[in-house]
Amino acid sequence: MTLLTWSCGASPIFEAVSGAVLSLACADRRAVARLLTAYGLELVLAAPQALIAGSYWGEPEAGLQAHLLHARLDTPLHSILHEACHYICMSAARRARLERDAGGDDLEEAAVCYLQVLLADELDGVGRTRLCADMDAWGYSFRLGSTHAWFYEDAEDARAWLLRHGVIDASGRPTQALRS
Secondary structure, three states, X not given: OOEEEEEOOOOXXXXXXXXEEOEHHHOOHHHHHHHHHOOOOEEEEOOOOOOOOOEOOOOOOOXXXXXXXEEOOOOEHHHHHHHHHHHHHOOHHHHXXXXXXXXXXXXXXXXXXXXXXXXXXXXXXXXXXXXXHHHHHXXXXXXXXXXXXXXXXXXXXXXXXXXXXXXXXXXXXXXOOOOO
16 A cells, blocks of 8 residues: 555544545544553554554554554554454463464454454544444455444454453443453
8 A cells, every 4th residue: 555645634634545544643642542551552653654563564554562562653543453452352372472463363353353443432533433434445354345334234253252252341342351
């Protein structure tokens, strides 16, 4: 993907060839850091144009190294939430040796995507509707054609996984607990 520019004017957006998505620069970084801290993660901000440590896909995607979540101001917020949710959803054994590749199976990946949509509601000015649109713009692909349709109509297995592992409660709210 060729990145063009980012801005945070009246309409806070990150402009990319595939569509406009929120970047960390356009979010309340303190709120993002607080959300990550609740799960034992530390947000590490890289300098503009610097390589992002632990990034699986490369810049501007977020990266994971142990309990450190690396990002730049141009990192899409959905990427930060996605990597955080990998950390939350992986086993303690995988978390202990985490370096770039979160691993996991298809069902865990679905749980990660579901949780990132839920966590978007924890950030003022983001919310699940916006995050679903950003995930679609970035190229996430779901069987029903959109993140929103998948989340509301086809993600019961992901929700059940999160509930079974104590990551969400019976009402579907995040528990701020790591996978049990």
